[in-house]
Amino acid sequence: KAGVTQTPRYLIKTRGQQVTLSCSPISGHRSVSWYQQTPGQGLQFLFEYFSETQRNKGNFPGRFSGRQFSNSRSEMNVSTLELGDSALYLCASSFESGTGYGYTFGSGTRLTVV
């Protein structure tokens, strides 16, 4: 079974530009969450989508936005990039099993803003 796929793996952008990251969840998973990971702040929740609707949102500025498509694939967009946006962006899809539920993460997109 394929895992959570994130593209691209690495990205270098210039301050002021915008960027779009993509996430394909595990087949059959309808919930997709996005996180930003930095050495100083650790993993921080950005937003969650379920069946094309934003279900939850973290404390990030409006420059960060996302959407989910009918096939559950999700995109995250950051406009007017700042140097502080350099981070590993992780996507996760939720799963349920006989012993409970959890989240499976992709390998992330490493964004560097110069």
Place this chain on the structure above:
Amino acid sequence: EDQVTQSPEALRLQEGESSSLNCSYTVSGLRGLFWYRQDPGKGPEFLFTLYSAGEEKEKERLKATLTKKESFLHITAPKPEDSATYLCAVQANRDDKIIFGKGTRLHILP
């Protein structure tokens, strides 16, 4: 405010030397507490979900326990391949948001 604090920040152990990692949390109504392992350059790998105080789960050399204020990840007779950053996270009933701790960097020396 919901909060997760992990200790220690870093831990070096000899192979075979058992120890415990701590995750202290404050949350208004716990829906679930998660443990993850993260290797450099990779996304977190799911280990356990705990739901209520007194619950325990095991996987190979790892055992996670939960009380009303903290969770412990016990590592028994660790091997060098157990070296990684271990992350703890909580999800609140109130809003379903997940809050991660900063992690414990574990290094097992051969």
